[in-house]
Amino acid sequence: MRRFIATTVLCLSAFVAQAGGVTTLGKINSVQIWPAHNGVLIQHQNMINPDGCGRSDHLLLRPSDPFFKEMYAMLLSAQASGKQVQLHVNGCEQNFPVVIVTAVFN
Numbered sequence: 001m002r003r004f005i006a007t008t009v010l011c012l013s014a015f016v017a018q019a020g021g022v023t024t025l026g027k028i029n030s031v032q033i034w035p036a037h038n039g040v041l042i043q044h045q046n047m048i049n050p051d052g053c054g055r056s057d058h059l060l061l062r063p064s065d066p067f068f069k070e071m072y073a074m075l076l077s078a079q080a081s082g083k084q085v086q087l088h089v090n091g092c093e094q095n096f097p098v099v100i101v102t103a104v105f106n
Contacts, residue, residue, distance in 0.1 A: 020090030021050030025105060028079040032058070037094055039063055040072060044087055054095030059087060061099045071102045078104045 026045030033040055041058040049056035061071060078085045088101035 020088065020100075021048050023048050023085075023087045023089070025084040025086055027082060027084055028075055031075055031079060037096075039094070040075075041096070042075060042087075042099065044085070048089055049097050050089060051092055051097060053092035053097045056097070058096055059089060059099050060093055060096035062093060065100070071099065074102050074104055 023044050024046045029043040029045060031040060031042055037060070040061040040063075042061060043058055047056060047059070061075070062068065065071070075085065077083075084105050086103045086105065087099050088103075089097045090100045091098045
C-alpha cells in the first residue's frame with residue numbers, strides 16, 4: 001500500500017513541476033518580428049514571466065508550434081479589433097516566456 005501511495009504522489013508531482021501560467025485578460029500592445037529572434041515577439045497588456053525567463057519585456061510565439069499560424073492570426077486580428085486576449089505561457093526559449101495557447105474574448 002505504501003508503494004502505491006508513493007507512486008501516486010510521484011506521478012501527480014510531475015504535473016505540478018511544470019510551472020507556466022496564464023495572463024489576465026488584456027489587449028495586445030505589439031506584435032513584432034526581428035531577424036535576431038526565431039519567432040514572433042508579443043507584448044501583452046498584462047505581461048507575466050512565471051518560469052523566471054531572462055527577459056520579461058516580450059513573450060515568444062514559436063513558428064515550430066503546431067498551431068503557430070492559427071495563434072498568430074488570432075493575435076493579429078485581436079490587436080486590430082481591440083479584443084482582449086488571454087495567453088497561456090510555459091517555459092523559456094531565447095530567454096523569453098513561450099506562448100503555448102491563445103484565447104480571444106469579447
